[in-house]
Amino acid sequence: MSETMKDKILQGGQPKYHEKNKAQGKLFARERLALLLDDGLQSEDGLYANALAGDLPADGVITGIGKVNGQTVCVLANDSTIKAGSWGKRTVEKMIRIQETAEKLRCPMLYLVDSAGARITDQLEMFPGRRGAGRIFYNQVKMSGRVPQICLLFGPSAAGGAYIPAFCDIVVMVEGNASMYLGSPRMAEMVIGEKVDLETMGGAKMHCSVSGCGDVLAKTEEDAIAYTRKYLSYFPSNYTERSPVEAPKPPATFEKSIADLIPQNQNVPFNMYDLIDRLIDEDSFCEVKKLFAPELITGLGRIDGQPIGIIANQPRVKGGVLFHDSADKAAKFISLCDAFNIPLVFLADVPGFMIGTQVEKVGIIRHGAKMIFAMSEATVPKLTVIVRKAYGAGLYAMAGPAFEPDCCIALSNAQIAVMGPEAAVNAVYANKIAELPEEERTAFINEKRKEYQEEIDIYRLASELIVDDVIEPNELRQALATRLPLYMSKYVTFTDRKHGVNPV
Amino acid sequence: MTMVKASMAGTVWKVLVAEGDKVNAGQDVAILESMKMEIPIAAEEDGVVTKVIANEGDFINVDDDLIELG
Numbered sequence: 001m002s003e004t005m006k007d008k009i010l011q012g013g014q015p016k017y018h019e020k021n022k023a024q025g026k027l028f029a030r031e032r033l034a035l036l037l038d039d040g041l042q043s044e045d046g047l048y049a050n051a052l053a054g055d056l057p058a059d060g061v062i063t064g065i066g067k068v069n070g071q072t073v074c075v076l077a078n079d080s081t082i083k084a085g086s087w088g089k090r091t092v093e094k095m096i097r098i099q100e101t102a103e104k105l106r107c108p109m110l111y112l113v114d115s116a117g118a119r120i121t122d123q124l125e126m127f128p129g130r131r132g133a134g135r136i137f138y139n140q141v142k143m144s145g146r147v148p149q150i151c152l153l154f155g156p157s158a159a160g161g162a163y164i165p166a167f168c169d170i171v172v173m174v175e176g177n178a179s180m181y182l183g184s185p186r187m188a189e190m191v192i193g194e195k196v197d198l199e200t201m202g203g204a205k206m207h208c209s210v211s212g213c214g215d216v217l218a219k220t221e222e223d224a225i226a227y228t229r230k231y232l233s234y235f236p237s238n239y240t241e242r243s244p245v246e247a248p249k250p251p252a253t254f255e256k257s258i259a260d261l262i263p264q265n266q267n268v269p270f271n272m273y274d275l276i277d278r279l280i281d282e283d284s285f286c287e288v289k290k291l292f293a294p295e296l297i298t299g300l301g302r303i304d305g306q307p308i309g310i311i312a313n314q315p316r317v318k319g320g321v322l323f324h325d326s327a328d329k330a331a332k333f334i335s336l337c338d339a340f341n342i343p344l345v346f347l348a349d350v351p352g353f354m355i356g357t358q359v360e361k362v363g364i365i366r367h368g369a370k371m372i373f374a375m376s377e378a379t380v381p382k383l384t385v386i387v388r389k390a391y392g393a394g395l396y397a398m399a400g401p402a403f404e405p406d407c408c409i410a411l412s413n414a415q416i417a418v419m420g421p422e423a424a425v426n427a428v429y430a431n432k433i434a435e436l437p438e439e440e441r442t443a444f445i446n447e448k449r450k451e452y453q454e455e456i457d458i459y460r461l462a463s464e465l466i467v468d469d470v471i472e473p474n475e476l477r478q479a480l481a482t483r484l485p486l487y488m489s490k491y492v493t494f495t496d497r498k499h500g501v502n503p504v
Numbered sequence: 505m506t507m508v509k510a511s512m513a514g515t516v517w518k519v520l521v522a523e524g525d526k527v528n529a530g531q532d533v534a535i536l537e538s539m540k541m542e543i544p545i546a547a548e549e550d551g552v553v554t555k556v557i558a559n560e561g562d563f564i565n566v567d568d569d570l571i572e573l574g
Contacts, residue, residue: 267542318512319541351539356513358566420540 009057013081029077037066049090059090063098074102077112085115089125099139106238108148114155140167145339153178173204173214209291234307248304249281258473269315296326298333309337312347324367331370343381350394369503381487386414508571514538
């Protein structure tokens with residue numbers, strides 16, 4: 001009798017809902033877990049939740065413990081074949097309990113979300129109380145920075161449910177199926193009169209490229225799961241531990257060296273990904289937020305097997321200028337790496353923060369402050385490289401010398417200044433230039449620019465101990481590989497206080 | 505019809521295509537000058553240039569139309 005009941009529960013919802021899922025390119029929740037975990041669920045609790053109701057197997061959520069890359073993880077997976085993965089009283093209780101387990105075991109918590117949200121008919125039991133759905137979010141906040149929390153979004157995460165991804169370290173969304181929204185398109189039409197489709201309003205592509213609520217856009221569920229397994233390989237189980245170190249691998253080999261890549265002219269773009277590929281172990285890059293604010297690159301990589309977090313300006317996009325969104329992106333990534341003891345490598349080629357009315361109106365100063373705040377607070381090893389230029393507050397945001405990097409290394413053509421030579425000569429001599437006869441202006445400007453170049457010459461800055469070393473571009477990988485292990489014993493507390501007042 | 509738009513505020517430095525030109529996704533169609541940097545603007549999809557909207561020297565704001573593709 002009990003065996004039959006169990007078999008039935010393991011099959012999830014009615015066949016028609018499985019077929020519907022299949023037609024959408026969705027896997028059954030148990031298949032997702034089988035792909036994600038090394039050897040499937042090793043323990044599952046609450047399988048019989050709401051078993052006597054008959055049509056609510058496991059009450060629409062699977063919770064348990066398994067392994068990823070040999071590391072213990074706790075998982076919860078909404079089952080969209082059961083009332084669209086909606087939450088009742090026992091669903092919520094199971095979700096809360098597996099979170100509590102992850103916290104006790106100090107292991108990563110993975111949320112496989114595919115849910116229409118609350119069962120409104122059950123609201124009194126699952127919405128407002130001490131162990132109502134609010135508790136899931138409270139737990140997430142409490143666990144944040146203690147254990148990695150990852151959201152794989154395979155379907156909707158609606159209304160309150162949309163806060164599960166919001167509180168995770170990272171959100172992987174499947175294109176076409178995943179969505180996040182507070183009010184559905186139908187509700188938007190009823191309440192505010194807006195006519196919009198789901199994909200435009202809260203689809204995966206929009207969230208991963210425009211809102212920044214999603215971090216990784218995956219083509220298929222299999223891709224989303226593969227990414228998650230890779231991502232987890234850079235992380236320790238919890239904040240008290242260190243990331244597993246893999247066997248060292250040299251970078252991939254390329255025809256062009258780093259020196260060949262970087263244009264002499266500061267104003268000409270180059271592709272920062274090409275530089276990253278030459279610095280890190282082959283195939284070790286795992287990018288976070290690739291499509292969002294691409295003028296700044298954030299991602300995990302390895303140098304001689306040691307995981308690092310890379311924050312790099314991308315001159316190929318928007319000149320590598322920092323914007324409100326790029327600052328936001330950096331702030332979260334820095335805080336993620338710092339929480340889990342992953343050293344940070346800053347690759348600076350930055351003309352500064354964007355200026356103009358449009359960015360002032362969106363509060364670029366307060367967003368920039370978030371980045372500088374997170375970077376200042378980070379106590380993991382911080383290695384700063386001035387690749388080409390670091391102007392203005394761009395120097396500060398990219399962990400310049402005043403922000404306690406463990407080293408600030410400059411490549412031999414690098415420039416550090418309040419602003420570039422063109423802008424500086426114009427700022428200082430604007431009146432003088434205007435007074436000069438036209439035929440003398442160019443010569444004057446060129447002479448002043450030359451003087452300025454000499455003033456900010458990188459060896460002058462090294463002589464003043466502003467940068468710690470000047471190296472040739474092709475020596476950079478070796479320099480980082482040599483220094484990184486030296487800094488791994490760093491153990492500092494930023495300061496003594498309850499907490500800072502974050503400029504959010 | 506799609507528009508290639510400015511990724512950020514700045515001045516149009518160079519327009520790299522003319523009406524009737526075929527362009528491929530990822531191909532640079534204009535270069536802006538902003539924050540003293542050259543900012544290449546690429547077409548997001550394949551198409552034929554049906555209209556060049558921006559003139560060299562114009563100030564343009566983020567999301568302003570630069571090139572129309574048919």
